[in-house]
Amino acid sequence: MTFGKKTLSGVHAPHNKHATEDCSAVRMPVPEKVYISMQQHMGAPCKPLIAKGDTVCVGQLIGSSDAFLSSPIHSSVSGTVTDMIEIINVNSVRAVCVVIETDGKQTVDESVKPPEVNDTAGFIAAMKASGLVGLGGAGFPSFIKFNPKNLPEVDTLVVNGAECEPYITTDYRTMIDAWEDVIDGIAILQKYLDLEKAVIGIEKNKPKAIELLREKTSGMKGVSVVELNDLYPKGAEKVIAYETTGRVIPAGKLPNEVGIIVSNVTSVAFISRYMKTGMPLVEKTLTVDGSAIAKPQNVTAVIGTTYRDLAEFCGGYKAEPRLMISGGPMMGTAVLSDTYPVIKSNNALLVFDSVDESQLKETACIRCGRCIRTCPYHLMPANFEAAYQARDTAMLRKLNLPLCMECGCCSFVCPARRPLVQTNRLGKKLLAAEAKKTGGKS
Ligand code: SF4
Ligand code: SF4
CATH class of the missing domain: 3.40.50.11540 (NADH-ubiquinone oxidoreductase 51kDa subunit)
Structure with a gap:
């Protein structure tokens, strides 16, 4: 660097940005059900403080952790807890999720x-x-x-x-x-x-x-x-x-x-x-856009709203959704369905049709070196990919993979459409798993 x-x-x-930049955020009505994940942050997940059958109010603390690196979770709606399920978040982390049937009143908790x-x-x-x-x-x-x-x-x-x-x-x-x-x-x-x-x-x-x-x-x-x-x-x-x-x-x-x-x-x-x-973080504004979205706009939704409800609020899909991204196209994560709930760190939902999807098909690396020339930190993404495929953690460290800020520039310029940033994330997970196993010694 x-x-x-x-x-x-x-x-x-x-x-x-033309489709939404002139659009002030529109507040979406509270959906019938929300799915509030206990892991919406970097760090330890929260433990639910409520149980099935409990009634909750907006802003009520419903999840916390004793760990230093964590962040409390509050209810975004008033209603009744109907279930506790396990989900995989959009950030690929397995988490407990509190399902709340909303009562439409949005009664604010007295602690707020x-x-x-x-x-x-x-x-x-x-x-x-x-x-x-x-x-x-x-x-x-x-x-x-x-x-x-x-x-x-x-x-x-x-x-x-x-x-x-x-x-x-x-x-x-x-x-x-x-x-x-x-x-x-x-x-x-x-x-x-x-x-x-x-x-x-x-x-x-x-x-x-x-x-x-x-x-x-x-x-x-x-x-x-x-x-x-x-x-x-x-x-x-x-x-x-x-x-x-x-x-x-x-x-x-x-x-x-x-x-x-x-x-x-x-x-x-x-x-x-x-x-x-004193109202805690219980809602989020997201840009909902992409060639398959009927009415792109900025939407303020309560946390736990599903991507499906968000898309429906934006007029639904005007073409078959073939590629869905949570976040932006550079750093976001491709998701397989619209059942994911909105978490605190989400800032966009992008849904593309088959025309856009066909432009993103990956082919073999042609060793052009563009990814290396483009990386702001002068890292070697093509080499990360090879080392990850060989599960060669020593090489991943030698190549300084932990420095990667996951900006996605390498994937963007790659003519072969290699999923380089996604591979870098997997490589980091491999290094973290190894560090956990060896107590940090490698
Ligand atoms: S994602 Fe990582 S390797 Fe790729 S360009 Fe950004 S910093 Fe470099
Ligand atoms: S930009 Fe793509 S094709 Fe070119 S070296 Fe990097 S990974 Fe290979």
């Missing part, structure tokens, strides 16, 4: 009230109670990110408004429709984390958002807006940190180690709303 020499590469991915926050410790406790995780897709518990061991050395908040993934426009709509929440969230983070500076990074293909936030933050001390090139993946954590501050996060290190906290813009807006209302 040679950020210092400005040799950062990437791809010009078609933005394909604005948090009393007077200092940093109180703010971190509030962030934990809110159930906030990185809403850009990573799902990392925010209260941990906001409380690094070296917090006094951290001076800058980087607000990630790049939204470089094609098709997705939910962060863009947050910046346009909820700019007050964004700037209030920035002020809250600056105050409680004692951050001198805040930089909002936005790709130049969103001129309205850049202009609006520049105007609205002009009187805020230490706050600036940086226009980023629209070269994917400008929204990757290390990339946006460098582009907005000039600081390089070394391999294997975290942003706090160079004095930065990075937060997605929609997460920042949520913080403002949570501090005012």
